[in-house]
Amino acid sequence: MRSNDSPTPKNSKAQEHREIIIFTVKQIPAGKVASHGQVAKASGLPGYARFVGNCLKQSTASDLPWHRVINAQGKISFAENSEKYKTQQQRLRDEGIEFINNRVAMKKYRWQP
């Protein structure tokens, strides 16, 4: 490790990746859903699926449609008894997305950039 290698401590690659991911998530129109890996890939960051989830959780932007981001299985990544699950499900239903057996028909509602 170098000692004088970071002129700006706040400068992180991850920080910029966050911006891109947030930006991409904002591009998801209402009535559509996308998986974490899909968002990551659409952001030009394949393999960042996990980072996306961690990022959305941390982000507090009100204009960020985090509820439109689910896992690749078409299911919400929270526990069914969790409040977050209910909230997300309700918001998606409000946008016209229907759930079948706690699952979304990705085939139909999948966001395609």
Added chain:
DNA sequence: CTTATGACCCTGA
């Protein structure tokens, strides 16, 4: 359907 395994990424202690 569940469980296991390997992969790839970042954060915080």
Added chain:
DNA sequence: GTCAGGGCCATAA
């Protein structure tokens, strides 16, 4: 520097 954990993913059994 190591280690555990997280809104993950794909494949295999």
